Amino acid sequence: MFFNSLLLALREIRRNLLRSALTMLGIIIGVAAVIVMVTLGDGATLQVTRQIESLGTNLLMIRMGQRMGPGSSANAPPFKLEDVVALQREIPAIRAIAPSAAQGMTAIVGSRNWSTSVTGTDNRFFTVRNWVLAEGRLFTDSELRAGRAVCVIGATVRRELFGDQDPLGTRIRLKQIACEVIGLLEGKGQSAMGADQDDLILMPLRTFQRRIAGNQDVTLIQLSVHEGVALERARADIERLMRERRHVHPSDLDNFSVRDMQEIATMLTGTTQILTALLSAVAAVSLLVGGIGIMNIMLVSVTERTREIGIRLAIGALEREVLMQFLVEAVVLSSLGGLLGILLALVASVGLTQLLRVPYVFNGAIVLTAFGFSAMVGILFGYFPARRAAQLDPIEALRHE
Secondary structure, three states: OHHHHHHHHHHHHHHOHHHHHHHHHHHHHHHHHHHHHHHHHHHHHHHHHHHHHHHOOOEEEEEEOEOOOOOEOOOOOOEOHHHHHHHHHHOOOEEEEEEEEEEEEEEEEOOEEEEEEEEEEOOHHHHHOOOOEEEEOOOOHHHHHHOOOEEEEOHHHHHHHHOOOOOOOOEEEEOOEEEEEEEEEOOOOEOOOOOEOOOEEEEEHHHHHHHHHOOOOEOEEEEEEOOOOOHHHHHHHHHHHHHHHOOOOOOOOOOEEEEEHHHHHHHHHHHHHHHHHHHHHHHHHHHHHHHHHHHHHHHHHHHHOHHHHHHHHHOOOOHHHHHHHHHHHHHHHHHHHHHHHHHHHHHHHHHHHHHHOOOOOOOHHHHHHHHHHHHHHHHHHHHHHHHHHHOOOHHHHHHOO
16 A cells, blocks of 8 residues: 555656645755754864864963953963973973963064064973974074074964065064074964964064063963873862962962863864754754645645545545555655755755865764654644545545536
């Protein structure tokens, strides 16, 4: 009986091909939209995770002040190099620690100029942040001690100031100083926050303090802990030591903040997952609209085929057979729409991930779920028209014009 109902459904769909295609359009769009939204969301989540990992292994950042409130950075005292020495000495969990201070400046080479971030630090910065040199070398001990005007530049600075030229050995003017380019960093691209990680110039911390900042302040301390060490425990030890060194009263809030990359990664991935769920829910509404379209067309089909139904019932067809015929037709329409929606979604997902520059992540579970939901829509919205057809009075149906 099911096989015969399937053949009748396919014949009816082929007879009204344009109407069937328009009926399936709502299901196609709904299925495709849900799959595309989830695929893009999964790609964005994976990209955020990779970008957080690229910042450094087990990375912790100590900043001045809190993000808001009375302990904000505007009212907090800066760090000193002695704080870095104390952290390295007192916290055995620390693998590497790098002090830094940064300032936005305009870099000039010949007739070109570019607004970028200039950071003073030392060679430990490259270990903590997992930076790799593409060309050139790091700072020497004598350059760090003497505060020589040398610098390592990111890929964006190289592109904007030098184009295709080799920058090694040339000089970049920063205010009143000209620093020699000794190294080029490999590109990392955008950070999880959307900032360009390659738009920076690194120089010895002492050079930055003496010739640019005009003070001995350290505004940021970045450190990485040994593998296997619990970040929460290391973070608690750091907070305790920093409170002691900065003479924070037990009843007062910290005038500094310690953030770890895992916390930031959890926050960002949670945000992308929530947005993906919301967008997918909005896209799923298209499936309901498509289901209503199927119900409407099936009701029209029942009206058009009333005499056919009456003849079938008059010659002995059972109500359940008529019910099965129209229900199968509705499910075939929605299932075909689901399959076409999946094909459309796969093509659109590949194209959009390349356009948005996020990884393509195939999610088989959402593909099966979307297809199953489309078939369920056919059952739910096709049952009422099918039941109406099955309950027609054969005599009244035969009289229908």
